[in-house]
Amino acid sequence: MKKILITGGAGYIGSHAVKLFLEKGYEVVVFDNLSRGFREPLNILKKSGKLDFVRGDLRNRSAVEKVFQKHKIDGVLHFAALCLVNESMENPGMYFENNVCGSLNLLEAMKKYGVEKIIFSSTCATYGETKYLPVDEKHPQIPVNPYGESKLLVEKMLPWYEAFGINHVILRYFNICGAATSGIIGDSKKPSQLLMQNAVRGAMGIEPFAFTCAKVKTSDGTPIRDYIDVEDLVEAHLAAWEYLEKGGKSNVFNLGNGKGYSVKEIVSEVEKAFGVKMQKKQSEARKGEYAKIYADPQKAMRTLKWKPKKSLAQSVESLRKWYEKFPQGY
Template sequence: MNILLTGGLGYIGSHVTVVLAEAGHHVIILDNLHNCKIEVLDRLAKILGNSPAFIQGDVRNQLLVESVLKDQKIDAVMHFAGLKAVGESVQKPLMYYENNVGGTISLLQAMKSCQVKKIVFSSSATVYGIPQYLPLDEKHPTNPESPYGQTKLQIEAILQDLARSDQSWKIIALRYFNPVGAHESGLIGEEPNGIPNNLMPYISQVASGLLPKLKIFGNDYETPDGTGVRDYIHVMDLAEGHVCALNYLYNNESEFSIMNLGTGAGYSVLELVKLYQKVSSRKITYEIAAKRAGDIAACYANADKAAVHMVWKAKRSLEKMCEDSWRWQSRG
C-alpha cells in the first residue's frame, strides 16, 4: 500500500517508516522539518537501501496535502505531525491548538476531498491526566493536564465525530505511553532540540557528558524507591504497533477505535538510571529536586485491548531500550 506519514522524519515517524517499508509498503513522508533534521532521510536510506519518498510541506497547507494524496495514490495516512512539548504548550496554547488541531482538520479536509478515508492517529496517554486507577485502560476517564494533552483529546473527538458521520471512514487512535530507545542500527533515534524534555534522552546526554547532571523531581512518592514510575516502551515495539493498526483498519468493520500502546509495566526513575549506568558503563550524576506541579507518582498501561484486537504486544525489555538508546547517543 501507499502510506502517507505526516511528520514522518520525526522520532516516532522515522522508526515507523522503517517497519512499514520492511513490511513491503511504499512510504511517502510529508514533513515541515520544524522539529527534525533532513539528514534523517539519508540515515533511513542507509537502513532500507533506498530513500523513502519525501515532500517538504505542512499539513496546514490543504491544497498541498490534496496534491500529495492524489499524485502518490495514497491508500492510508499515519498522522504524526504536531507539536509535543508539554511545558511549551502551557506557555503557548494558541500555537498548539492552531498547529495540532488546526493541522489535523486541514489534513482531514484534504483526505475527505480525495476520498482517502483510513487514518492512524498518533495520540498520547497524556489524555488520561491524573490516574484514578492503575493500570490505565482505554475506559479510564480523560482529563488532560496541559494544552498539549487537550489537543490530542480534541483531535480524538473530531475523529470520532467524523467516523460517526460517515461509516466509510476507518480510524484508529493510538495512545502512546513513554517511547524510548532507538533503531538497533544506531542510525536513527530521539534527537531533541535543546535541553531534552523527556527522561531517557536527558539521562543519555548526562551519560555522554553533554549535560552535567540529572535532576530527579521528588523521591518521596508512594512507589518502591520514592521516585516516579512510568511505562517505557521501545520505539520499535511502538513502530510495529502501527503496522498492526494498519492491518486492523483493513480487516475490521469498526469505524473508530482507541488503543493503548505500552508494556503494562512501570519502572521508576532510579531503576532507569541504574540500568543506564550498567549499559553505558558511565556514572550518571543526579540530584533530588522538589516535585513539579502536576507530576504524579505512577502511570502505566493496560494494553490488553491491543493484544486482543491488533494481535500486538511489546516485546523488548527495559535493558534493550537502554542499550539501543546508548548506541544511538554514543554514535561517532
C-alpha cells in the same frame, strides 16, 4: 504495493515508522514541515525502499491537498504534532492551531480524496490525573495541559468522519524510549525531553546529566512511568494498519508495557549498562506531578495481536549505538 502517507515522518517516532513500513515493502510519502524534524533520517532510509518526501505544513490546506492529488494514498499514519507539555502551557494557541487545525486539514483532504484509513498518535496526556491504575482505555479523559487537550480534540473529531468511510485507530502512547536496534536512526532532539535518552547521553559523557526529579510517594520516592521502546511502538502501528486493512472498525488502544518503572530504576539500568554512577538530586514535587502512571495495554495485545518485545536493557543498548554514531544528533 500500498502507499502510506506518514505525517511527521521526519521526527523521532515517525522516522522509525518510515523505516518499518519501507522494510515491509510499503511505498511511503512523508509530509513534514521540519519544524521539529530532520531531513537526515529520510536520506538514510531512502536506500531501504520507495520513499518520497514533501516539505509542507499541515496548517496549509492546499499544501496538504496537493499531496493527495499527486499520490494515490491508501492510508495515513498521523504523527505530525507539537508535543512539549511546558511549551503548550506557555503557548496554547500554537498547540491548538498546529495540532487541531493541522489534523482537521488532513481529515478534510482525506474526505475529499476518498482515503479511508488513519492511525492517529495520541497520548496518555489525554487522561490527565490518574483515577485508577493501570490506566485502561475507558479511564476518564481530563487533560491538564493544552498539549493533552489538543490531542483529545482530534480524538473527538475522528469518529465524525466515519460517516465518510474514514476508519481510525487511535493509539495512546505512554513514555517512549530507545532508537533503532542498529542505531542508524534515533531521537535527535537536543536536549531530549525523554529520560532514558538524557541518561544515556550523560553516561556517555556527551552532556552532563542532572538527575533531578520530583519527590513523590512511591517506594523509592521517584515518579513511576510506563516505558515503551520506539521499535515496539511502531510495530503496533503496523498491526493497527493490518487491523484496518482486514476491515477492523474504528478503535482506540493504549500502547505501553503495562509495567511501571521509577525514574531511579531507569537511571540504574543506564548506570549498570555503562558501569558509571550518576549524580542524583531530588526536589519537591512540582504541582500536577503524578506519582504513578502506567498503562493497561491488554486491549492492544488482544485485538492487534501485538506485544512489546524489547527490554529496558535493549533500549539502552540501541541508544548507545545511536549516540555512538550521532553524539550530537543529526
